[in-house]
Amino acid sequence: MKKPVIDVKYVAELARLELTPGELEKFSRQITDILGYMEKINEVMVDDTPMTTHVIKVKNILREDVVKEPMPLSDVLGNAPSKEGDFISVPKVIEG
Amino acid sequence: MESYRLTISEIKSGYGDKKITPVSVMDALKKRISGLNDKINAYCFTGGSGPVDGKGVLGGVPVAIKDNICVKGQPATCSSKILEGFKPPYNATVIEKLKDAGAVPFGRTNMDEFAFGSSTETSAYGITRNPWDTNRIPGGSSGGSAAAVASDMAIAALGSDTGGSIRQPAALCGVVGLKPTYGRVSRYGLIAFASSLDQIGPITKDVRDSALLLNVISGHDYMDSTSADVKAPDFTSALTGNIKGLKVGLPKEYFTEGIDKEVSACMNNALSVLKDLGADVKEISLPHTGYAVSVYYIVASSEASSNLARYDGVRYGRRSPDATNVIELFKRSRSEGFGEEAKRRIILGTYALSSGYYDAYYIRAQKVRTKIKEDFERAFKDVDCIVTPTSPTAAFKIGEKTGDPLGMYLSDIFTIPANLSGIPGISIPCGFTEKGLPVGMQILARHFDEETLFRAAYAFEQNTDFHKRRPVL
Numbered sequence: 001m002k003k004p005v006i007d008v009k010y011v012a013e014l015a016r017l018e019l020t021p022g023e024l025e026k027f028s029r030q031i032t033d034i035l036g037y038m039e040k041i042n043e044v045m046v047d048d049t050p051m052t053t054h055v056i057k058v059k060n061i062l063r064e065d066v067v068k069e070p071m072p073l074s075d076v077l078g079n080a081p082s083k084e085g086d087f088i089s090v091p092k093v094i095e096g
Numbered sequence: 097m098e099s100y101r102l103t104i105s106e107i108k109s110g111y112g113d114k115k116i117t118p119v120s121v122m123d124a125l126k127k128r129i130s131g132l133n134d135k136i137n138a139y140c141f142t143g144g145s146g147p148v149d150g151k152g153v154l155g156g157v158p159v160a161i162k163d164n165i166c167v168k169g170q171p172a173t174c175s176s177k178i179l180e181g182f183k184p185p186y187n188a189t190v191i192e193k194l195k196d197a198g199a200v201p202f203g204r205t206n207m208d209e210f211a212f213g214s215s216t217e218t219s220a221y222g223i224t225r226n227p228w229d230t231n232r233i234p235g236g237s238s239g240g241s242a243a244a245v246a247s248d249m250a251i252a253a254l255g256s257d258t259g260g261s262i263r264q265p266a267a268l269c270g271v272v273g274l275k276p277t278y279g280r281v282s283r284y285g286l287i288a289f290a291s292s293l294d295q296i297g298p299i300t301k302d303v304r305d306s307a308l309l310l311n312v313i314s315g316h317d318y319m320d321s322t323s324a325d326v327k328a329p330d331f332t333s334a335l336t337g338n339i340k341g342l343k344v345g346l347p348k349e350y351f352t353e354g355i356d357k358e359v360s361a362c363m364n365n366a367l368s369v370l371k372d373l374g375a376d377v378k379e380i381s382l383p384h385t386g387y388a389v390s391v392y393y394i395v396a397s398s399e400a401s402s403n404l405a406r407y408d409g410v411r412y413g414r415r416s417p418d419a420t421n422v423i424e425l426f427k428r429s430r431s432e433g434f435g436e437e438a439k440r441r442i443i444l445g446t447y448a449l450s451s452g453y454y455d456a457y458y459i460r461a462q463k464v465r466t467k468i469k470e471d472f473e474r475a476f477k478d479v480d481c482i483v484t485p486t487s488p489t490a491a492f493k494i495g496e497k498t499g500d501p502l503g504m505y506l507s508d509i510f511t512i513p514a515n516l517s518g519i520p521g522i523s524i525p526c527g528f529t530e531k532g533l534p535v536g537m538q539i540l541a542r543h544f545d546e547e548t549l550f551r552a553a554y555a556f557e558q559n560t561d562f563h564k565r566r567p568v569l
Contacts, residue, residue, distance in 0.1 A: 016427050017427065017443070035444075038394060041390045041461060049463045051465075055469065081409065090410055091424075092421065092422075093421075
């Protein structure tokens with residue numbers, strides 16, 4: 001069986017993670033092994049099998065459009081690492 | 097007997113006879129924790145309060161809470177540095193329900209970071225030790241909850257189970273752990289790992305307490321649209337002790353290679369107890385069992401990579417101090433905040449969902465998942481419940497599998513299929529190894545048929561005394 005190839009550096013970039021060279025080497029090796037083990041699922045014939053999207057029967061849950069008391073702003077902002085007034089602050093997003 | 101050793105039902109009758117009071121129980125428990133937690137590290141935070149007046153079905157009963165279930169104003173870190181200092185502004189629905197029943201949510205129990213693990217070794221707050229042998233792991237990810245109950249540092253606890261995280265630590269610590277049917281218990285306020293698999297459930301000293309807690313925490317919740325609109329019965333009415341004629345299936349795929357000999361011997365004894373009680377035991381087949389671990393680690397990691405995208409250092413949680421732009425802020429906050437296993441799973445999941453690989457991994461895994469689910473549907477046409485070992489081995493040594501993630505993943509082999517299929521499962525103590533380590537038996541039933549689990553588990557428990565043994569500490 002062909003060994004799966006994963007570019008861990010590229011995938012980490014997609015996931016917004018910065019890896020150290022040590023992590024990169026270790027994860028590349030370990031995840032290649034894990035993916036190798038997972039190749040097993042290719043043995044199962046699933047051409048006519050639907051995906052599992054829900055394990056139990058679900059239906060749309062609808063409710064009356066009634067306004068309720070929202071969470072106080074102080075609670076919403078209570079965990080923000082940095083804020084200015086009633087806003088959460090972050091480093092500059094738009095250069096210029 | 098010291099009151100911290102009691103079960104929920106013993107405490108309730110003690111309150112009734114006025115032999116103990118909610119205040120005396122809480123004091124005894126706090127003393128027990130302060131004397132023992134340094135050794136076991138079951139709790140990462142030991143505060144909590146509430147009306148301890150004894151009113152309600154769980155009035156004055158302290159319940160330990162896993163560190164991924166939100167209690168308003170108490171720390172909720174998922175044992176991760178990325179949630180250091182986070183205090184949820186609301187209660188999880190299960191916490192509201194416990195409080196309505198008079199219970200007191202007390203303390204935060206240690207866990208594998210974001211519930212990623214089977215040993216509670218990936219916690220940012222240090223490893224939890226198995227009360228039966230402190231050189232061994234307690235199982236995971238709800239290792240803190242299981243160890244707290246097993247060491248009488250908690251009367252009962254809540255955990256969460258995504259691939260076995262309630263049942264496996266319960267087995268390895270010699271207590272009772274229940275994963276309810278997917279949808280039975282609201283997930284609102286449970287910090288998400290894999291939303292199609294996660295379920296909250298009780299870890300208790302006996303089967304009756306498990307039923308008592310499920311009575312309180314189950315039910316439809318409009319805050320969780322995947323919670324099922326199914327009426328919950330009084331689960332304690334299933335505790336009849338009678339299993340005459342109960343059809344029990346033994347999946348041949350679970351009783352082959354890889355099971356430790358001592359676990360196997362305990363299972364054989366357990367099966368003869370069930371037979372003596374009149375159960376009709378027969379071999380069945382769940383042919384897709386061998387694919388469950390692969391399917392699980394694709395599906396669960398994919399969902400986790402998506403769920404953990406929210407930790408970006410902006411609205412809550414850890415923010416890296418020296419980022420100069422927003423992308424750097426995301427990257428540094430995440431890279432500094434997540435531990436190794438969290439990073440590994442985010443990368444695995446991101447890969448399985450990425451362009452070019454999505455069909456081969458995620459879609460295919462969800463199709464094979466259907467095959468696994470169909471195996472159970474077929475089996476439950478013939479039998480009422482399925483019995484297996486909870487874990488292929490008893491508790492392993494600390495550090496034994498930390499360098500081998502795949503080996504760690506394979507230790508969940510018997511518990512994962514229930515999550516993939518959404519069916520309920522319970523683990524109860526069914527014996528001990530020669531070294532005195534507990535062994536657990538898992539019972540699985542149809543969707544929303546926890547009553548059969550309780551019926552079988554209670555009958556077994558009433559005819560054995562494994563659940564009464566406690567570690568010497």
